[in-house]
Structures are given as structure tokens and as C-alpha cells.
Amino acid sequence: xxxxxxxxxxxxxxxxxxxxxxxxxxxxxxxxxxxxxxxxxxxxxxxxxxxxxxxxxxxxxxxxxxxxxxxxxxxxxxxxxxxxxxxxxxxxxxxxxxxxxxxxxxxxxxxxxxxxxxxxxxxxxxxxxxxxxxxxxxxxxxxxxxxxxxxxxxxxxxxxxxxxxxxxxxxxxxxxxxxxxxxxxxxxxxxxxxxxxxxxxxxxxxxxxxxxxxxxxxxxxxxxxxxxxxxxxxxxxxxxxxxxxxxxxxxxxxxxxxxxxxxxxxxxxxxxxxxxxxxxxxxxxxxxxxxxxxxxxxxxxxxxxxxxxxxxxxxxxxxxxxxxxxxxxxxxxxxxxxxxxxxxxxxxxxxxxxxxxxxxxxxxxxxxxxxxxxxxxxxxxxxxxxxxxxxxxxxxxxxxxxxxxxxxxxxxxxxxxxxxxxxxxxxxxxxx
Numbered sequence: 001x002x003x004x005x006x007x008x009x010x011x012x013x014x015x016x017x018x019x020x021x022x023x024x025x026x027x028x029x030x031x032x033x034x035x036x037x038x039x040x041x042x043x044x045x046x047x048x049x050x051x052x053x054x055x056x057x058x059x060x061x062x063x064x065x066x067x068x069x070x071x072x073x074x075x076x077x078x079x080x081x082x083x084x085x086x087x088x089x090x091x092x093x094x095x096x097x098x099x100x101x102x103x104x105x106x107x108x109x110x111x112x113x114x115x116x117x118x119x120x121x122x123x124x125x126x127x128x129x130x131x132x133x134x135x136x137x138x139x140x141x142x143x144x145x146x147x148x149x150x151x152x153x154x155x156x157x158x159x160x161x162x163x164x165x166x167x168x169x170x171x172x173x174x175x176x177x178x179x180x181x182x183x184x185x186x187x188x189x190x191x192x193x194x195x196x197x198x199x200x201x202x203x204x205x206x207x208x209x210x211x212x213x214x215x216x217x218x219x220x221x222x223x224x225x226x227x228x229x230x231x232x233x234x235x236x237x238x239x240x241x242x243x244x245x246x247x248x249x250x251x252x253x254x255x256x257x258x259x260x261x262x263x264x265x266x267x268x269x270x271x272x273x274x275x276x277x278x279x280x281x282x283x284x285x286x287x288x289x290x291x292x293x294x295x296x297x298x299x300x301x302x303x304x305x306x307x308x309x310x311x312x313x314x315x316x317x318x319x320x321x322x323x324x325x326x327x328x329x330x331x332x333x334x335x336x337x338x339x340x341x342x343x344x345x346x347x348x349x350x351x352x353x354x355x356x357x358x359x360x361x362x363x364x365x366x367x368x369x370x371x372x373x374x375x376x377x378x379x380x381x382x383x384x385x386x387x388x389x390x391x392x393x394x395x396x397x398x399x400x401x402x403x404x405x406x407x408x409x410x411x412x413x414x415x416x417x418x419x420x421x422x423x424x425x426x427x428x429x430x431x432x
Contacts (some may be wrong), residue, residue, distance in 0.1 A: 007146060019311050034115075039112060044060055047181060076098065113135075116134065131143070147307060150308075192268070194267065215254075274288070275288050275293050292364050297350060309334065329385045371402075391422065400417075414431075
């Protein structure tokens with residue numbers, strides 16, 4: 001018998017749980033380190049926004065009433081379904097229960113070390129990893145040695161704050177959507193919400209119920225006519241107005257690029273997140289340059305030390321099924337079932353694929369955004385590792401759901417998707 005392979009999984013959210021499940025199935029000895037007091041990662045709600053009871057940073061970005069912005073078929077693993085009566089776009093509490101049921105079904109809880117914060121990971125001799133972990137309740141440090149590391153800490157931890165002139169002069173409150181918990185905190189406020197993604201739309205709809213007025217600032221849409229903009233405006237509540245980019249902030253409000261000025265009592269940045277790995281020593285060889293994490297082979301394996309895998313760096317895609325596929329891809333090489341290309345071949349693959357992506361108009365900070373390119377990416381993973389691909393019907397559902405969202409349909413969560421067969425789905429209005 002060979003020596004037992006020890007695996008550390010950093011993060012007890014969706015990507016960490018699926019990585020642990022497949023690693024255990026390979027016969028590996030797995031430990032999942034989760035800083036919070038419960039599994040779920042970003043799906044665990046807490047009223048706290050800054051530090052937890054142990055002084056560790058809170059990583060939850062959940063707010064009261066949050067629901068997924070993807071249908072449930074894209075929020076479940078290939079071999080574990082939601083209960084039949086789950087809403088088409090599940091609330092946060094249902095996603096958390098789902099992850100708990102996944103952990104229970106595959107016996108993951110005994111591998112989970114809760115309230116354990118990973119302080120440092122560094123490569124050591126014989127291709128191993130030294131990991132220093134802090135047991136938060138006992139205020140005790142432990143040093144462990146592992147053969148394989150899965151980095152699954154998500155990408156919703158470090159808020160991306162836009163650089164806007166005059167931000168330090170504004171006299172009202174400024175927060176990032178990461179710290180938003182309840183609309184009631186903005187009762188009777190005049191609120192500026194910056195950022196046109198799904199979270200920005202959600203916050204507008206939530207806060208408009210209690211705020212005096214809201215201005216929703218987004219990038220100007222290319223070639224959008226005045227008529228199209230008026231139609232988009234008409235879909236929002238009457239106390240919401242659309243605006244283009246902020247030029248500068250003032251002590252009392254904001255000036256916009258069209259020269260207009262409005263007063264505000266609160267500003268919320270719904271501007272996304274930056275990747276950050278404070279626990280990785282410089283020796284790990286991983287660099288984050290304007291949100292581009294490198295060097296990674298197929299956006300998963302650390303090319304400098306391929307016994308380290310990153311699950312879930314890629315985003316704007318079929319979420320949980322993607323984590324499933326990426327974990328299986330990593331383990332095909334980590335188990336030795338497939339032989340890795342040489343380091344120079346992996347570097348060349350990364351550079352070529354990245355340049356192709358950039359040539360399509362993706363800026364560097366969106367290098368890991370898949371969107372329309374996810375089919376090619378999933379096909380590449382499946383072919384390279386000789387593993388079963390994500391069912392293409394899920395891609396069809398993803399693109400249909402995103403089309404509804406991007407069209408400005410604020411009721412997109414009222415549609416229910418049903419998979420009929422490998423090539424067919426239905427979508428119907430759902431009465432809750």
C-alpha cells in the first residue's frame with residue numbers, strides 16, 4: 001500500500017465541498033478548513049459585516065431576502081438535486097440547506113474544521129505544503145503538512161472599490177454591497193447605487209421600497225437609443241432614476257458625466273470583487289495582476305506547483321456544475337491518472353488562451369469571466385482530462401436566463417426552467 005495522500009481544502013463553501021467529496025472518493029485523507037462557524041462559505045448569512053467574534057474578517061456577502069440570480073439547475077451539483085418544491089431561483093437559506101444536505105449525504109462533516117483560519121501556505125521540500133492554521137475558538141496555531149492543496153476561498157471577499165474623485169469629501173455614508181444586510185438601514189435616504197450588475201439591480205429593488213429616492217449609476221450602454229433607455233427606466237419603481245457614470249463626488253452628493261449634480265445621504269458600490277489570497281506565501285508563485293490570477297493551467301492548476309488547484313476562479317458561468325467539473329479535472333492530474341504537460345507547455349497554453357480571451361474584448365480584470373465562452377472552456381476541460389462534460393442543456397438554460405436578466409426583465413426570477421431531455425428545456429411563468 002502506498003502512503004496516504006493528505007489533502008487540504010481551503011474553504012467550506014460550494015467549491016470546497018465538491019473538491020473534498022471527489023478527493024475523499026479517491027481515497028485521500030482530506031481536511032477542510034473553514035474560517036466561519038458553519039459551512040456554506042459566501043452562502044452563510046450573518047448580521048456582522050466586519051469582524052466575527054474571534055476578530056477574523058467576515059466573508060459573507062449575503063443580505064436579508066437575497067435570492068440567486070441563476071436558476072436552481074445551475075446552483076446544484078451534477079449528482080445532488082434540490083428538493084422538488086424549491087423555488088426556481090432559491091433564497092439564500094435554501095442554498096445553505098442544500099450545501100448542508102450535500103455535506104451530510106457524502107459524509108463531509110467529519111472532515112470539516114470550522115472556525116479555523118488559514119494563516120499561511122508555503123511550498124516546502126519533497127513537493128509538499130506547510131500550512132499554518134489558527135484554531136480561532138482556542139486561539140491556538142497549528143502547523144500541518146499536506147501533499148495537495150485546493151484553494152476554494154471564493155472571489156466575493158475583497159470588495160472592488162472604484163476610484164472616484166472626491167470620495168473622501170462625501171459627508172454621508174458609503175458602503176460596498178458586501179456590507180449591505182437590510183434595506184431598512186436606508187429608510188428615507190437619498191441613495192446613489194453605483195454598478196449595473198445583478199447585485200446593483202437587486203439593491204435598487206430592495207431599497208426603493210424604503211428610500212426617499214434612488215439614482216442608479218451604470219456605464220453608458222453602447223448605441224442605446226433614448227427610446228430604449230426610457231423603456232428601461234419605466235421598468236423601475238417611480239422613485240428610481242437611471243444615470244450614467246459618476247464624474248466626482250462632492251460633500252453633499254455626486255456630479256455625473258453629463259454635468260448634472262444630485263444630493264445624496266448614502267452611496268452603495270455594487271462594483272464586484274477582487275481576488276485575494278493573503279494566506280499564500282510569495283513562494284507559491286501565484287500573482288494577482290488587476291484581478292488576473294496567474295500562472296494557472298486551464299485556470300485551475302498552479303503551473304509553478306501543480307499540486308495546488310484553484311476551484312471557482314472562473315465565473316459568470318454554470319456555477320455549481322462548473323465547480324464539479326473543475327474538481328474532477330484537477331484530480332485527474334493530481335491522482336496521476338493523466339500526465340501533466342511540461343511547465344513550458346502549460347505556460348504557453350495559458351498565454352495563448354488568455355490572449356484569445358483578451359482579443360475578444362475582455363479587459364484584464366475580466367480575464368476569468370467566462371460568459372459566452374464557457375462552452376469552449378468546458379469542452380476543453382472535458383477533452384483535456386477525458387472526463388464527462390457539463391450537460392449542454394445547462395448552458396442553454398444559463399444563456400436563456402442571462403438573456404432575460406440583460407433585457408431588463410426585473411421579474412426574471414418568476415420563470416421556472418424544466419429540463420425535458422439532453423437538448424430541450426421549457427421555461428414558464430411561475431406563480432409563487
